[in-house]
Amino acid sequence: MSAHAGSVRRLLSAGTTAGGLLGVVSFFLPWVMVSCDGALLGSVSPYERMTGVALESAEGAPVRVSGFGTNAGQPQESLAPEPVYASLALGAAIAVALGGLMRVASTLPLRPVGLVVFAVGLANLFAAVVVGLGRQLGLAALGTGASGFQLTTEPGFGVWLAIAGGAVTALAGLAAALFRLPDTGAAGHTGGHPVGPKVSD
Numbered sequence: 678m679s680a681h682a683g684s685v686r687r688l689l690s691a692g693t694t695a696g697g698l699l700g701v702v703s704f705f706l707p708w709v710m711v712s713c714d715g716a717l718l719g720s721v722s723p724y725e726r727m728t729g730v731a732l733e734s735a736e737g738a739p740v741r742v743s744g745f746g747t748n749a750g751q752p753q754e755s756l757a758p759e760p761v762y763a764s765l766a767l768g769a770a771i772a773v774a775l776g777g778l779m780r781v782a783s784t785l786p787l788r789p790v791g792l793v794v795f796a797v798g799l800a801n802l803f804a805a806v807v808v809g810l811g812r813q814l815g816l817a818a819l820g821t822g823a824s825g826f827q828l829t830t831e832p833g834f835g836v837w838l839a840i841a842g843g844a845v846t847a848l849a850g851l852a853a854a855l856f857r858l859p860d861t862g863a864a865g866h867t868g869g870h871p872v873g874p875k876v877s878d
Contacts, residue, residue, distance in 0.1 A: 685856055686787060687780060692849030693794050694776030699842030700769025700801055706835030709813045711742045713828055718742045720833050723765045726814040729758040732828075739828070742816075756815060765808065765839070768801045772846045779853070791853025798850050802843030809836035 707720030711732075719742035721730055732755060733741050775794050778785070808814065813830045 683783065686783065686853075689787075689791070689794075689849050689853045689856070690776045690780035692776075692852075693779060693798075693846055694773055696798060696801075696842045696844070696846030696849060697769045697772030697774075697776055699845065700772065700805075700839050701766060703805075703835045703839035703842060704766040704769065706838060707833030708809045708836040708839070709816050710831050710833045711816060711828055712831075713739045718828075721814055721816055722835060723762045723808075723814065726756070726816075727759060727762040729755065730816070731755040759815070762808075762814070765801075765804055768797060768804060769839075769842060772797050772801065772842075776849075787856055788854050791850045791856070794850030795847050795854055796850070798843050798846030798848070800843075802840060802847055805836055805839035805843055809839060 704723050706722055708723055708726075709721045711718045711721065718732075718739050721742060721744075725744040728744055731743055732739060733743065772794065775790070775797060779787075779790055779794070810832055813832070816828075816830050
């Protein structure tokens with residue numbers, strides 16, 4: 678492997694790893710902000726959605742949105758734990774692993790690995806957009822609470838971080854898949870010109 682190819686491989690590996698790490702970190706950050714009549718009730722991360730979310734209220738008014746077991750209030754309604762949300766972290770972790778593999782396994786062909794990385798990044802990006810922006814971790818389903826209060830949800834900064842991570846991973850994989858090694862030719866040729874001493878007449 679040429680020095681140029683090695684440098685490109687390390688650069689693409691760094692991009693893949695960085696994109697995956699963004700996704701892992703975002704898993705613990707707010708993806709959805711929940712409010713009622715303009716008052717912020719709380720934020721929910723995919724990790725909290727995976728372990729369960731409770732909406733606590735007092736005297737018919739919502740007080741806070743939180744993970745199960747984080748305070749002593751009595752939840753009026755809740756969203757049960759959904760282990761499926763762990764797949765968001767799994768996809769990001771796979772990107773981190775592929776970035777490390779791309780760096781240390783120099784004998785692996787760059788293009789097939791790049792295609793796999795591109796597919797993983799695209800899947801992570803799609804999941805962040807659909808689950809985070811579209812379905813809002815399922816919190817939009819809360820709608821009007823049991824006591825009649827109206828809840829509204831909007832994206833948190835964590836979901837944008839996850840989208841950025843998926844995009845970075847996908848771009849790194851695409852670049853790896855499209856990268857071509859310098860053509861040194863065969864039989865002592867470079868760029869179509871013979872290599873060797875010039876013979877004078």
